[in-house]
Amino acid sequence: PRILVQPQAVSRIATLLFLAIMDRPEVALGCAAVAISGVALLASLQSFPTIVDRPEVVLGCAAVAISGVALFASMRPSSSLQDALLLQLMQDSREGRKPRASEPEDRPTQDEESNSVALLSGFTMQQAREHAQQSASLAKARTPTEVLLDLQRGNARFWMGKAQRPEKSAFERRALIMQQYPSVAVLGCSDSRVPVEIVFDQGLGDLFVVRVAGNGLDVSTSASLQFAIHHLKVKVVVVMGHEACGAIKAAQLDEATIKKEPADLAKALLGIKAGLDEKRLKCIHDPRSQDREAVASNVENQVEQLAKDPALMDLVNKDQLSIVGAFYEISSGIVDFFHH
Ligand SMILES: [Zn+2]
Known part of the structure; x- marks a missing residue:
């Protein structure tokens, strides 16, 4: 389902991120490290406007970008509270979307719906069935x-x-x-x-x-x-x-x-x-x-x-x-x- 930008959805996403960080202190540490490296890089760029002049700055930029991506990937939701928030987010997006008479066939079937919920939590219904x-x-x-x-x-x-x-x-x-x-x-x-x-x-x-x-x-x-x-x-x-x-x-x-x-x-x-x-x-x-x-x-x-x-x-x-x-x-x- 399409996720519309709503104030409550934004606050839920923020809570989700906060919970993910609280869940894993090492992620919080990583976030701080990425932020500090970013600021340090920015500061060094101010005194040396052309980054090509300094290959170590290019290397630093790449390192910050890679750490950022790795951190984002590691912040997968795990707790049941996060599951509940994710489901709530999906419901919000469905409620926020006004049904139009011209697209009745667009409505997901119950099976598709439970499958999408399952995929969001990181597994398929087939895996759940086997389990x-x-x-x-x-x-x-x-x-x-x-x-x-x-x-x-x-x-x-x-x-x-x-x-x-x-x-x-x-x-x-x-x-x-x-x-x-x-x-x-x-x-x-x-x-x-x-x-x-x-x-x-x-x-x-x-x-x-x-x-x-x-x-x-x-x-x-x-x-x-x-x-x-x-x-x-x-x-x-x-x-x-x-x-x-x-x-x-x-x-x-x-x-x-x-x-x-x-x-x-x-x-x-x-x-x-x-x-x-x-x-x-x-x-x-x-x-x-x-x-x-x-x-x-x-x-x-x-x-x-x-x-x-x-x-x-x-x-x-x-x-x-x-x-x-x-x-x-x-x-x-x-x-x-x-x-x-
Ligand atoms: Zn009794």
């Missing part, structure tokens, strides 16, 4: 044990304060348009303190997450997990409960109190209640242990429900799938996996 296929086959080659270890490593990074917050590059994001190939499905709680991707330090396309209050199984949560297992071929299914889960606490109230809640909420809570061994839970007097035991037994129930599905157990027996329960401790950030 997606490669990553998908790498993901398929991993064993459930490897995938689980990777999750544990991610959680360790998180609770040690060393999270990498893996965010995909523009190239990888575009590759993800073609297909998704997560290796893990997680049934977790909707609780705002348990964001699954953050807790496991995973990025876009890594986890297939189903979150409902109390991480229970019903028609839609089972269906989502079945899709992840049979179609996305995830290697690990994690059912994850957490410390201080409000749904689990509410499920331990007496039935009459629960039934005062709105119908669907009451139904969900009674479903969780049915799976809790409340007589045994009442024997635990330490509140923290009682809380953990209740959450853990709810997780065990969901794992047992899943294990009743012969199709899933077939995959487990072929070592193509692991189903594990887990407990997330809000206070420490640590996820404990239960072993069966």
Whole structure:
């Protein structure tokens, strides 16, 4: 698309250049060196008006020009902020261009449009497609044990304060348009303190997450997990409960109190209640242990429900799938996996 000169576009280009320089301090140093050499050359030209007289000045001019070109070439945008600015620039240029009735066929097709965006970021859609296929086959080659270890490593990074917050590059994001190939499905709680991707330090396309209050199984949560297992071929299914889960606490109230809640909420809570061994839970007097035991037994129930599905157990027996329960401790950030 034609880029029209607009004040906001100029300021975006300036920001882009500034970001490129900030991104790479050596480029800033190079810019300063080029500027200083230029000024020095100009100064020397003032006292000697004819540059032919002094071959070293001609050499200097050539050096400044070459350094300038090299610097410009090295300032290729890399950060996601720069990608966003570039895309914004392209949109500006499209909005700034008034559509004319005489040129309807000039409008780019959606494919051409995404191709031009891809080329701007330094790759073609074909490359993105190939990258997606490669990553998908790498993901398929991993064993459930490897995938689980990777999750544990991610959680360790998180609770040690060393999270990498893996965010995909523009190239990888575009590759993800073609297909998704997560290796893990997680049934977790909707609780705002348990964001699954953050807790496991995973990025876009890594986890297939189903979150409902109390991480229970019903028609839609089972269906989502079945899709992840049979179609996305995830290697690990994690059912994850957490410390201080409000749904689990509410499920331990007496039935009459629960039934005062709105119908669907009451139904969900009674479903969780049915799976809790409340007589045994009442024997635990330490509140923290009682809380953990209740959450853990709810997780065990969901794992047992899943294990009743012969199709899933077939995959487990072929070592193509692991189903594990887990407990997330809000206070420490640590996820404990239960072993069966
Ligand atoms: Zn919860």
